[in-house]
Every structure is written in C-alpha cells, then in structure tokens.
Amino acid sequence: MSIASALAICPDLVIVDGEDLTPFRDVSKRLYALLRSYSWNDRVERLGLDEVWMDVSDIIEYNVELLNRHDLEHSWFCLDNKDPEKGFAFDARGFAGQVYGREKVGLEGPGTGGYEGGQAGLLRTKLLLASHLALHLRLKIEEEGYTTACGISTNKLLAKLVGNVNKPRNQTTLLSLGPDDGEETVQRFMGSHQLRKIPGIGGKTAAALSDYFISQSKPGSSSPPNPKEITVDDLLSCPGLSPSKLDSLLSSLSSSSSTGTGTGKHILSLLQGHDPSPVKPARSIPTQISIEDTYFSCPLVTIEQIRRELVKITGSLLKRMKTDLMDDDKKRWLARPKTLRLTTRPRTDPKEGRGYGYGRVSKSQGLPGYVFNNGNAHGDDEIVQRLVAETLLPMFRELNPLNPRKGGKEYSIGLLNVCVTNMDSIDPTTAGGGGSGGGGRDIKNMFMRAREFTVYDPEHEHADNTGTQPETEAELLEHSDVDVDVDVHAGDPSHDPDLNLDMSDTSYESSNGKARGSLKNNDNGDPSTTNHQQQQHPVSTIHEQAQAQAQADRDTNHHLGTNMSTNHYYFHIEDDDEVWDDSPDNVWNHNEEEPTEEDIDYDDLRDAEGMSCVNGDSDGDGDGDGDGIKCPLCNHFIPLFALSAHERFHSMEEFEGELD
DNA sequence: TGGGGTCCT
DNA sequence: AGGACCC
Incomplete structure (x- = not known):
C-alpha cells in the first residue's frame, strides 16, 4: 500500500519522513559478528540485513571424526579445533529441529541409513551434526534477544528454501541422502515450489517461464493456469524443455540473475536444486x-x-x-x-x-x-x-x-x-600506519544480522556439478555445445558432501500467551532459554532446550491449528512466505483478551531497534511489501517507520478521551 | 509503493 | 550505465 492510499484510508495517520535504518544495521552487525565468531573459515555471507549463509563444512567434518557411535546420546560438539573443551553436549541419536524428507530419524535404528551406512550415511551424519550446530547458534542468537529460522542443506539454494519450511522460530534440515533417495527428495522439494519462489528466479524470469508453460499447455487441457502458481514441476513437465529453449526464452532479458545465471542451463539446474555458488567469505568493507x-x-x-x-x-x-x-x-x-x-x-x-x-x-x-x-x-x-x-x-x-x-x-x-x-x-593488517599492538583479530566491526547460514565442503567445491555429471572429458568439452542435455542428471549426491546451513530469521512468540511484544527472552522469563540454566548445566540443558523447543513448537502448531501465525509477533520476516496472509487474526488472536494500552509496550514492539516487522508481500511481486506490525489497538498494519508516530496517535486519542 | 544491497552485461 | 536479482 502506498503512503498515499494509506492516508486516504486513515487521514490521521502520521507519516514520519524517512526511515532510518541505522538501528537495523547495528543489530545486524552485532549478530553477524556473533555468527562469524563461530566460523572457522570465515565463509559467512550475508544477504540483506537479516540473512546469513555459513559454510560450516570444516566444522562438521571435524566433528564427524569425533563422534563416538557407541554412545551417540552423549556426544560432544567441538566448536574450536584448538580447544576440545569448547563446545556443547548433544544427543546425536536424532536431528535437532525439523527434518524434510524421510522420517525424522537419527543415526540409530533400523533402516536409517545409519552411522555407517556408506556415503549416504555419512551425509546424513553430517547433516545431523549441522542441525545441532544450527540449533546451538540459534540459541546463542536467542540469548541476544532475537529469534531465527534456519535451513540446513547441501548448498545455499536448498538451505535457504528449506529454511522456510518450518518458518517461525524453527529449523529444518533437508535430508537428501544419496542416489537412492537424495535426488528424489530434492526434486520433490524443489518441484513443489512456485517458480518465483526460487532464489535467482525473479519477476522477469518467472514471467517468461510462466508464459512458456502456458503456451505449451494450452492445447491439451484444463483450467486456466494462474501464472503465479505455476510450479517447478509444471515447468519441468514441458516436453520441449531444454537449456537452449530456455536460453531463447530468456534472451529478451538483457541479463539474468545474480547467481551467475543468465543461461537456460543455469536456470534448469536451479530448478533441480543445484547451486554451485560458494558461500562468499565475510567482507569487512561493503562494495x-x-x-x-x-x-x-x-x-x-x-x-x-x-x-x-x-x-x-x-x-x-x-x-x-x-x-x-x-x-x-x-x-x-x-x-x-x-x-x-x-x-x-x-x-x-x-x-x-x-x-x-x-x-x-x-x-x-x-x-x-x-x-x-x-x-x-x-x-x-x-x-x-x-x-x-x-x-x-x-x-x-x-x-x-x-x-x-x-x-x-x-x-x-x-x-x-x-x-x-x-x-x-586499504588492508588493515598490512597498512603502514598501524597498530602494532594487535593484529586485526577483532571482528566486532562487521555488520550483520541473523538469517541464513550455510555449510558446505570447499574441498568438493570443484564438483560443481551437482548439475552435471563430472563426466571427465565431456566436462571439458562441454562448452562447445551446451544445450542438449536436459536431464542434468544430478551427480551422485554422496559425491557431494557439502553441507549448507541456512539460518533465517523468524518470529517471536510471546511465551506466556500475553500479547507483549517483547523480544527478549530474558525479559519475559522464558525459562527454556535463559543464560543461567545454560551455564549451570551446559551438558544437559542444550539438549533439553532443543527438546523443549521442539515440544513447544509442536504444541504451538497443534493448538493453533494450521495457522502458525496466530498470536505471534514477527520480527523481521522473510519476504516471500505464506506465513502471513494479512488476515487480522494473524497477528492478534481474538481469543486473547484484548490488551489495554498499558499492556502494550511500544518500546518493546520497537525493541531491538525496530526489528519488529510483519511481512506484507506474500506473492513476491513487490506489492504490499513492508516491515511493520499490526497495531494491537486498532489492528491496522503499521510500517516500522511509522510506529512511534502511531503510538503518539493513540496517546492523543486517549488524551482527547476518544478512546474508550 | 521503500531503502537499501549484489553481480553481470 | 543499466538491468536483474536479493532483502
């Protein structure tokens, strides 16, 4: 909604000129520094203010070695290869958080492709470890007062997408486990997405692809397809589809995509869940x-x-x-x-x-x-x-x-x-003038906020080919005539032990059912995530937290029915997900007692320097987008920048005795 | 419709 | 210099 139309609807709306993103940047910076401090390879890439990918494959491989398969329950995750004591205890019999694909099983038990189950088993083990690392990091971020969602997978694309699956305050690991299962799982996962939801396929590309699908499907059949709802599966079912076909479809777009795409070949590999792009090393200086x-x-x-x-x-x-x-x-x-x-x-x-x-x-x-x-x-x-x-x-x-x-x-x-x-x-570490006193080991001057994360294995980076068979010479000659092969038959996934953990921000649910918007766990006494307990019982507590959190998530989902959004406050949320449907009940649960104004702490809503927000644009076409919250008093969507003004608005109402 | 960013022609 | 993508 434009400001103009907002004013038409609500003439009293006070518009504050100019958003100042500084507070967001500051929080972003803090949380980014936090995450970066856990990385061993400094591959910590951010996207916007609230997403981060981390490549943690080195950490994961190190910890695979440490696993004692005879006592998985009492495992230790080592966070510092120079200090065995630094780390956390966890139960390696199961995944932390949610899992997409197969049942949620761990390393024990029949039919799990277990610990020693060959390549598939190894990949599973790595993903499992990554899920626990992800949980640990997410808890660290909760200690700072923010919540996250996270996806864990074998590349950035998949990690980002799977992070949306259990959106608010949860994590999901994409279980892609090898030739017999992995590709199926990945394709099933990818196939269900609308084209526009695939990162790297933007409005232009999606429109071109949709047009193509519609033109192909017209003769035969049924209902008029809504361009926005066309899925990856739909498109891939087009008989004539080939990289060169796509090339020509997209040729009118002067260039395609940020992922280095542009070619039909690349688009096709995206559709199949392949993404060879590496997690870029953290940068201290913006471009x-x-x-x-x-x-x-x-x-x-x-x-x-x-x-x-x-x-x-x-x-x-x-x-x-x-x-x-x-x-x-x-x-x-x-x-x-x-x-x-x-x-x-x-x-x-x-x-x-x-x-x-x-x-x-x-x-x-x-x-x-x-x-x-x-x-x-x-x-x-x-x-x-x-x-x-x-x-x-x-x-x-x-x-x-x-x-x-x-x-x-x-x-x-x-x-x-x-x-x-x-x-x-000017490289700070080699700059002439400088601090003899200490190498620039301080990372506090970085930016960032928390969201996505990835892990993969640089060693296998060359095997880009999740897209194309690493077919030896064919590979080398490949560029001569690219198109022919549509069936970019994925390489053997077990060949590709990249892990990719994608951490994405989510929401905060008021823990006591009272509609306070506090972001801080410590403020509202959420017992499951306090510092205190964690320090007292480092070994058991994190696991308990995981359990508690998982249970809480289940409870929440259960009693909220299918709509997870009810009575949640969302703090900086992803752009394109279905979590928000903008219906008023989404933010305010009518079953709850209506809050009085005193119950509403605008500072808290704004807290975190204004990290609160609601997603407005769920169709991804750019309309209705904007961060903000629904005002608990009047139930209007209030953009972040207008929050304080809106607060004033209500105070004035009260002052004039019009409220009530 | 907002206030940023990145990479590729 | 602009376009496409991302949040």
Whole structure:
C-alpha cells in the first residue's frame, strides 16, 4: 500500500519522513559478528540485513571424526579445533529441529541409513551434526534477544528454501541422502515450489517461464493456469524443455540473475536444486554505500529543492562512510571509494509505473579527495556543501538535461540516490600506519544480522556439478555445445558432501500467551532459554532446550491449528512466505483478551531497534511489501517507520478521551 | 509503493 | 550505465 492510499484510508495517520535504518544495521552487525565468531573459515555471507549463509563444512567434518557411535546420546560438539573443551553436549541419536524428507530419524535404528551406512550415511551424519550446530547458534542468537529460522542443506539454494519450511522460530534440515533417495527428495522439494519462489528466479524470469508453460499447455487441457502458481514441476513437465529453449526464452532479458545465471542451463539446474555458488567469505568493507530518498507523492521541481535534498542525503552518506569505512577510532580510512554516483528517477506518467526501477538513470564521476579530509572543525558541513555544489548538482543537470514537459524550467524528480563505490581498500593488517599492538583479530566491526547460514565442503567445491555429471572429458568439452542435455542428471549426491546451513530469521512468540511484544527472552522469563540454566548445566540443558523447543513448537502448531501465525509477533520476516496472509487474526488472536494500552509496550514492539516487522508481500511481486506490525489497538498494519508516530496517535486519542 | 544491497552485461 | 536479482 502506498503512503498515499494509506492516508486516504486513515487521514490521521502520521507519516514520519524517512526511515532510518541505522538501528537495523547495528543489530545486524552485532549478530553477524556473533555468527562469524563461530566460523572457522570465515565463509559467512550475508544477504540483506537479516540473512546469513555459513559454510560450516570444516566444522562438521571435524566433528564427524569425533563422534563416538557407541554412545551417540552423549556426544560432544567441538566448536574450536584448538580447544576440545569448547563446545556443547548433544544427543546425536536424532536431528535437532525439523527434518524434510524421510522420517525424522537419527543415526540409530533400523533402516536409517545409519552411522555407517556408506556415503549416504555419512551425509546424513553430517547433516545431523549441522542441525545441532544450527540449533546451538540459534540459541546463542536467542540469548541476544532475537529469534531465527534456519535451513540446513547441501548448498545455499536448498538451505535457504528449506529454511522456510518450518518458518517461525524453527529449523529444518533437508535430508537428501544419496542416489537412492537424495535426488528424489530434492526434486520433490524443489518441484513443489512456485517458480518465483526460487532464489535467482525473479519477476522477469518467472514471467517468461510462466508464459512458456502456458503456451505449451494450452492445447491439451484444463483450467486456466494462474501464472503465479505455476510450479517447478509444471515447468519441468514441458516436453520441449531444454537449456537452449530456455536460453531463447530468456534472451529478451538483457541479463539474468545474480547467481551467475543468465543461461537456460543455469536456470534448469536451479530448478533441480543445484547451486554451485560458494558461500562468499565475510567482507569487512561493503562494495557500495548509498543513500536515497523518494519523492513519489511530491516530486521535486525546483533546483533549490533538489539542492537541499542532495545536501541532506550527502550528509547522511558521509556519516555512513565514516562508520562503515573508517576504523573504530575514526582515525583512519579503511577504504576510500573512488567513484561517486548520482541516480535520479524523473517522475513518469502514472501509467508507466511498470518496473520497480523503471526510469532510473545515473551518472558516475570521480569522488573528490577532499571528502576524506577529516578533522575539520566545522564538521562535515563544508565538505557536504562543496560536494553538492561542485559535483552533485552539475551531475544532476547532466542527468536531467532540460526541463521536462512542464513547459517551464521545472524538474519532476521522484527519487534521488547518492552512492559511493569502487572502494579502494586499504588492508588493515598490512597498512603502514598501524597498530602494532594487535593484529586485526577483532571482528566486532562487521555488520550483520541473523538469517541464513550455510555449510558446505570447499574441498568438493570443484564438483560443481551437482548439475552435471563430472563426466571427465565431456566436462571439458562441454562448452562447445551446451544445450542438449536436459536431464542434468544430478551427480551422485554422496559425491557431494557439502553441507549448507541456512539460518533465517523468524518470529517471536510471546511465551506466556500475553500479547507483549517483547523480544527478549530474558525479559519475559522464558525459562527454556535463559543464560543461567545454560551455564549451570551446559551438558544437559542444550539438549533439553532443543527438546523443549521442539515440544513447544509442536504444541504451538497443534493448538493453533494450521495457522502458525496466530498470536505471534514477527520480527523481521522473510519476504516471500505464506506465513502471513494479512488476515487480522494473524497477528492478534481474538481469543486473547484484548490488551489495554498499558499492556502494550511500544518500546518493546520497537525493541531491538525496530526489528519488529510483519511481512506484507506474500506473492513476491513487490506489492504490499513492508516491515511493520499490526497495531494491537486498532489492528491496522503499521510500517516500522511509522510506529512511534502511531503510538503518539493513540496517546492523543486517549488524551482527547476518544478512546474508550 | 521503500531503502537499501549484489553481480553481470 | 543499466538491468536483474536479493532483502
């Protein structure tokens, strides 16, 4: 819903100008640092503010060796290969959390493909260990006051997707266990997804694929397929499907996908659950920093308006540069962007709304060196003014050469974005000036928040081929004529012991049934996850926590019926899942006593620096998206940025005696 | 409809 | 410089 239509519905709505994402970034940073501190290989990749993949295959392999199959119940998971005491006890007879595929069985018992069950057994063992590691990490994050969801699998794609299966505050391991089972499980899992749900297949690609499916299925049969509901299975059932066919289908898209796709071949392998992309090593320096503002409902028309906005934006940008590109003391730049980019979106006619990025145009230029001159007494203001006057405004005029159709000398600008990029990075550990005192072993200056995680085995990275048989020479010659083989018959999964743990954020359920939005476990005394117990009984408690949590999840699901969302508060949730259906009951359980205003702690709702949110866009087409909560008082969806304003709104109501 | 990001042409 | 993808 646009702000304009929100205002139409609710004229009293107070709109707060400009979201400040700083609090989100800070939390993100903290949790990312936490996760990173557990990694042995620093392969900890983030996506957005709230997702992380971790490649933990090294940790898993180490711990496979440690397993004592004669006493699985009392296993020890070692978190530090130099300190055997660092770790946690767990029960290796079963998986932690939920499992997709086969029954939920552990390493013992008949027909489990058990501990010594060959390659499949080994993979199962690794996945099982990863599930326990995932639980451990998730509990650590809960100690910080946040909840997560997590997927565990053998590559990033699968881990991310399977993390959605038991969405709120839970984890799921995708059991893909070898030639006899693995591919079946993976294909069954993948096949059930709508095309658009596959990461890497975005709106354009999904539309093209759907069109193709519809064109193919038309002659024969039945009901008119809804493009959005076409599944991977549907598409794969098209007889004529081949990589080259897909290539031509997608050729009109100038480029495809971020996963390095673009080719039909790649898309096909995605559809089969293959994803050779490695978890990228943690990066301390972003490749780009940008600040933008939109003026959708009230386009900027005068050059003076534009100048003022550019000053605001540039001021924030300089601040961001200092927090993200300087060392802790703000003494030294760790990286200097070399390029400055200005992007605008001339407001187009209402009809032309089409793409989300429609009409964006940009210009790049060198970033003047004076930007890095610090220590100025007047602060940044001079720098900002100068940059706007000397660089940004001229760029703007180039971008918007003449006055638009207004007839006069007016602009009509719906968006401004200022970006610094092309980082010239100064390696902190080798930088001349520096801290002799201690190598940069401090990771606290990283960003991140918690969400996805992965684990895989770099050693097998070359066997990219989950997609294509590692067919020796055929592989080498492959590029000569790529298409023919549609049946990218997966390689032997047991060949591919990559583990991929995907941790994704979820929700927080108020533990006492009272609708308080507190994020902190410690605040509301949730007994199952307190620090205290964990320290007192490290061995038994984590397992108990797992059990308790699993039981709690079952209870929750049970008494809530099929709708897991009731009476949950969601804190930063994924974009595309069905958890939210926007019906009012989703957030507020009418069976619960209606809260009075005193019961509602807006600080808590906002807590975590505003991490609370509700997913709005479940169809993934970009509409209705936005983070926020449903107000317990009026049941309206309140975007995060408007939360405090909304709170004020109710206080005013109360003040005026209109409430009640 | 928002305020960011990444990678690939 | 722009497009496609991600949150």
